[in-house]
Amino acid sequence: xxxxKISVSAKDVAARAGVSRAAVSRTFxxxxxxxQETRSKVLEAAEALGYQVNHxxxxxxxxxxxxxxxxxxxxxxxYRSELIRVLTERLQASGRVAIxxxxxxxxxxxxxxxxxAIRYRAEAAxxxxxxxxxxxxxxxxxxxxxxxxxxxxxxxTGSVQIRLNDAEAARVALDSFLRAGCRRLALASSxxxxxxxxxxxxxxxxxxxxxxxxxxxxxxxxxxxxxGLALGERLLVRAERPDAVFCTTDLLACGVMDxxxxxxxxxxxxxLSVIGFDDIEQASWNAYELTTFRQPVEEIGAAAVDWLSDRxxxxxxxxxxxxxxxxxxxxxxxxxxx
Amino acid sequence: xxxxKISVSAKDVAARAGVSRAAVSRTFxxxxxxxQETRSKVLEAAEALGYQVNHxxxxxxxxxxxxxxxxxxxxxxxYRSELIRVLTERLQASGRVAIxxxxxxxxxxxxxxxxxAIRYRAEAAxxxxxxxxxxxxxxxxxxxxxxxxxxxxxxxTGSVQIRLNDAEAARVALDSFLRAGCRRLALASSxxxxxxxxxxxxxxxxxxxxxxxxxxxxxxxxxxxxxGLALGERLLVRAERPDAVFCTTDLLACGVMDxxxxxxxxxxxxxLSVIGFDDIEQASWNAYELTTFRQPVEEIGAAAVDWLSDRxxxxxxxxxxxxxxxxxxxxxxxxxxx
DNA sequence: TTGTAGGCGTTATCAT
DNA sequence: ATGATAACGCCTACAA
Numbered sequence: 156x157x158x159x160k161i162s163v164s165a166k167d168v169a170a171r172a173g174v175s176r177a178a179v180s181r182t183f184x185x186x187x188x189x190x191q192e193t194r195s196k197v198l199e200a201a202e203a204l205g206y207q208v209n210h211x212x213x214x215x216x217x218x219x220x221x222x223x224x225x226x227x228x229x230x231x232x233x234y235r236s237e238l239i240r241v242l243t244e245r246l247q248a249s250g251r252v253a254i255x256x257x258x259x260x261x262x263x264x265x266x267x268x269x270x271x272a273i274r275y276r277a278e279a280a281x282x283x284x285x286x287x288x289x290x291x292x293x294x295x296x297x298x299x300x301x302x303x304x305x306x307x308x309x310x311x312t313g314s315v316q317i318r319l320n321d322a323e324a325a326r327v328a329l330d331s332f333l334r335a336g337c338r339r340l341a342l343a344s345s346x347x348x349x350x351x352x353x354x355x356x357x358x359x360x361x362x363x364x365x366x367x368x369x370x371x372x373x374x375x376x377x378x379x380x381x382x383g384l385a386l387g388e389r390l391l392v393r394a395e396r397p398d399a400v401f402c403t404t405d406l407l408a409c410g411v412m413d414x415x416x417x418x419x420x421x422x423x424x425x426x427l428s429v430i431g432f433d434d435i436e437q438a439s440w441n442a443y444e445l446t447t448f449r450q451p452v453e454e455i456g457a458a459a460v461d462w463l464s465d466r467x468x469x470x471x472x473x474x475x476x477x478x479x480x481x482x483x484x485x486x487x488x489x490x491x492x493x
Numbered sequence: 494x495x496x497x498k499i500s501v502s503a504k505d506v507a508a509r510a511g512v513s514r515a516a517v518s519r520t521f522x523x524x525x526x527x528x529q530e531t532r533s534k535v536l537e538a539a540e541a542l543g544y545q546v547n548h549x550x551x552x553x554x555x556x557x558x559x560x561x562x563x564x565x566x567x568x569x570x571x572y573r574s575e576l577i578r579v580l581t582e583r584l585q586a587s588g589r590v591a592i593x594x595x596x597x598x599x600x601x602x603x604x605x606x607x608x609x610a611i612r613y614r615a616e617a618a619x620x621x622x623x624x625x626x627x628x629x630x631x632x633x634x635x636x637x638x639x640x641x642x643x644x645x646x647x648x649x650t651g652s653v654q655i656r657l658n659d660a661e662a663a664r665v666a667l668d669s670f671l672r673a674g675c676r677r678l679a680l681a682s683s684x685x686x687x688x689x690x691x692x693x694x695x696x697x698x699x700x701x702x703x704x705x706x707x708x709x710x711x712x713x714x715x716x717x718x719x720x721g722l723a724l725g726e727r728l729l730v731r732a733e734r735p736d737a738v739f740c741t742t743d744l745l746a747c748g749v750m751d752x753x754x755x756x757x758x759x760x761x762x763x764x765l766s767v768i769g770f771d772d773i774e775q776a777s778w779n780a781y782e783l784t785t786f787r788q789p790v791e792e793i794g795a796a797a798v799d800w801l802s803d804r805x806x807x808x809x810x811x812x813x814x815x816x817x818x819x820x821x822x823x824x825x826x827x828x829x830x831x
Numbered sequence: 832t833t834g835t836a837g838g839c840g841t842t843a844t845c846a847t
Numbered sequence: 848a849t850g851a852t853a854a855c856g857c858c859t860a861c862a863a
Contacts, residue, residue: 161556161637162614164856175834180858190832205635207611211549211558212856215839218499220549225593230581231774236574243568243595252613255563255593257581273545275590276500297543299499380778413779436569440718441751442780502840513850518842528848550840553855 163204172200183208214276218299221251223463224272226265227283228258229378232406233435234450235283238305241456242281249460251278258285266291273298279463282307284349301469303459306351310472315462317455320478321351321432322358324448327481328401328430329362331446335488337399337428341371343386343411344403345378352378355403355432371397378403383410391419391427398427399487405431405438408445412486424488434482444485451477501542510538521546552614556637559589561801562610564603565621566596567716570744571773572788573621576643579794580619587798589616596623604629611636617801620645622687639807641797644689653800654812655793659689659770660696662786662817666739666768667700669784669819673826675737675766679709681724681749682741683716690716693741693770709735716741721748729757729765736765737825743769743776743785750781750824762826772820782823789815 165179172179174193181187182197189197200206214220223246229235243253254275256268265285272280273294279301287295287302292311295302302314310316332340340363344356356374363370373389376382383402387410390397402408408431415421415429423429431438434449458475462468503517510517512531519525520535527535538544552558561584567573581591592613594606603623610618611632617639625633625640630649633640640652670678678701682694694712701708711727714720721740725748728735740746746769753759753767761767769776772787796813800806 160855162611162856163636166856176857177834177859178832180856181833184858188832193833205632207608207632207636209614209856210612211614212553212839213858215550215553215841215856216858218839222592231571231574231578233569233571236569236577239574239577239593240569240595240597243593244597247595247601248598252609253593254560255577255581255591257578257585259578259582260586263585270545271590273500274548276547276549294543294545298501298545380774384779409778409780417779436718437775440747441722441755442747498839500840504840514841515843515850516848518840519849522842526848531848547840550855551842553840553857554842556855 162209163206164209165206167204168197168200168206171204172196220276220278222254222275222277223251224254224256224268224275224277224280225283226256226258226268226272226280226285228285230255230257230259232378233437234405234433234452237435237452238283238450238455241452242459245456245460249464251463269295269300273300279303281305281459287311301463303462305455305459306349308350310474312472313470314472315459315468316472316474317458318474318476319351319450320476321354322361324432324479324481325355325358325401326362328448329359329366331430331481331487332399332401332428333366335399335424335428337488338368339371339395339397339399340368341390341397341400342373342403343383343390343400343407344374345376345382345407346374347378352403355401359401371395378406380406380410380413383407383412384414385410387411387414388418391415391421400427400429402429402431405433405435405445405447407431408447408486409437409443412443412445424486428488429486431486432479438482439484446484446486447482448479449482450479500547501544502547503544505542506535506538506544509542510534558614558616560592560613560615561589562592562594562606562613562615562618563621564594564596564606564610564618564623566623568593568595568597570716571775572743572771572790575773575790576621576788576793579790580797583794583798587802589801607633607638611638617641619643619797625649639801641800643793643797644687646688650810651808652810653797653806654810655796656812656814657689657788658814658816659692660699662770662819663693663696663739664700665819666786667697667704669768669825670737670739670766671704673737673762673766675826676706677709677733677735677737678706679728679735679738680711680741681721681728681738681745682712683714683720683745684712685716690741693739697739709733716744718744718748718751721745721750722752723748725749725752726756729753729759738765738767740767740769743771743773743783745769746783746785746824747775747781750783762824766826767824769824770817776820777822784822784824785820786817787820788817 168179169176181189281303304316431447434447438445507514519527619641642654769785772785776783
């Protein structure tokens with residue numbers, strides 16, 4: 156027999172307490188009818204034996220496992236890890252558990268992660284990066300797996316999208332540069348090409364074009380500090396050196412700032428104004444004091460968990476729009492924009 | 494009946510394929526004997542229906558859920574999130590899944606997290622911060638939950654501790670300062686008082702005392718950048734200003750460096766040498782170039798997962814010692830220590 | 832209030 | 848190779 160009994164079960168407790176298994180079950184089911192006496196007998200036996208209800212077996216009958224999968228790549232990134240912190244906290248507060256699926260390795264795409272989530276009968280999956288194939292999302296639907304898509308496109312049935320005002324924020328960034336007296340505009344982004352990155356890029360570019368302003372535009376590598384460094388180099392060697400750079404991400408912005416200061420001995424914001432996006436912790440560090448847009452992580456977490464708790468929302472898709480407020484610090488010439 | 498059937502089961506597949514449930518089970522059990530014909534019938538039906546094996550039910554009989562709990566606070570911290578990234582990746586590579594339990598909120602201690610892990614019949618729990626009560630670790634043992642304690646004290650049966658050479662590293666730090674010609678030594682730490690922090694503090698202090706050197710010593714708040722900032726203020730206002738600070742954590746070190754530069758206009762390493770611990774990503778950023786000790790996260794992950802795969806190790810406790818190599822950068826006067 | 836019985840989706844055992 | 852049958856640990860009618 157593979158794996159003899161390894162943990163204590165309700166049966167053991169029932170035996171020790173001298174009651175039926177059902178009595179044990181009832182004792183641990185909120186709002187069931189048990190007499191005070193048996194209840195305490197059961198509790199005592201459970202305590203002595205170290206019994207914990209098996210949620211897996213419970214989920215088998217009740218069809219509610221309480222498991223929610225968090226799926227994404229670059230889990231150690233400041234913004235991503237912050238989101239994970241918030242989500243786990245709120246999920247737990249609502250009586251659920253998070254399973255975390257890392258899709259960094261090339262052999263583990265979002266699709267296989269979703270299949271894994273189904274195998275563990277997760278009630279929902281929160282997709283933090285990458286995009287599920289259309290076909291796989293049908294699979295999810297058929298298995299009762301609800302989808303929360305954070306900052307990605309293309310909702311399917313039984314899913315929510317949570318989106319930010321990326322394009323508008325980009326326009327605000329442009330406007331801030333202009334009011335600060337900057338004229339040689341630049342845009343720095345990665346090549347990731349995710350929906351939110353694209354929206355920020357296009358929002359900035361479109362607004363500049365509308366005003367007839369040229370923008371020096373570079374896209375490079377993954378969304379990382381190193382890319383920002385390289386981006387800074389490329390942008391700042393130009394003869395016509397930019398005096399303002401909108402970075403689609405704070406990580407990129409930190410890299411650009413460091414390139415400006417340490418490779419070109421430029422001063423920020425006097426020689427160069429910088430605006431980022433995300434408001435990662437480092438953006439507020441004294442070394443950066445980066446003006447940026449704050450990802451409303453708490454609101455995102457709340458929205459996701461609220462939607463999960465809303466049984467009626469299970470079919471049909473929804474889009475929730477949240478806004479990323481500007482966080483003024485010191486990387487833009489001329490103060491707080493007022 | 495609460496919750497009608499929500500996902501497709503082996504029964505459904507069996508019905509559609511015209512075979513028994515057992516045949517379906519065998520098809521999805523590696524190394525079971527099924528004829529090529531039934532196998533393909535099953536596979537086809539499974540594909541059409543979108544069937545995924547239910548790992549929860551599987552774990553019920555096999556006693557192996559494949560679930561490992563990651564338990565900790567400050568999940569969004571650079572070092573912590575990096576560790577989580579590595580662990581999830583390696584756990585997945587070994588065919589397991591991580592459930593992530595956040596103990597930030599005061600009502601969710603390590604103990605309740607462990608109980609949660611037991612309820613989900615996790616095979617093991619990796620404790621990243623905090624310490625389980627003695628009594629609860631007995632509970633874990635009784636429920637077959639193995640414990641991996643990273644950088645904490647006090648192993649119990651059925652658990653591994655993974656420890657670093659914290660004290661030795663601290664001695665190396667002291668030595669480096671001395672060779673750089675620093676004489677006014679300081680130590681900056683948080684009040685967290687975790688085993689590894691304590692070892693670093695005591696290692697530094699003990700070695701200094703051995704050599705008859707006084708050390709200015711400050712401990713403050715949680716282990717964060719802000720604490721580092723405050724620590725820097727306190728240390729550097731002194732009349733006898735330190736010319737070297739050993740910070741027990743990189744996050745503290747970044748704060749101290751920023752305080753030195755931005756509040757006291759000091760230059761690093763000319764006016765002040767700094768050494769940290771962890772080698773978080775930011776330590777390598779141009780703004781810091783911090784000399785520090787690298788947490789061997791990959792090795793930690795590997796050790797943890799290897800131990801989990803070693804069935805013989807299930808009883809009896811072990812301590813695994815790993816070393817944190819020094820990472821020379823530019824925050825110590827006089828170069829690379831050679 | 833309590834116990835009995837059946838079912839949840841699997842896997843393991845035992846015949847066939 | 849295949850199918851019936853009995854667990855696994857729990858929940859929930861249903862009957863007592």
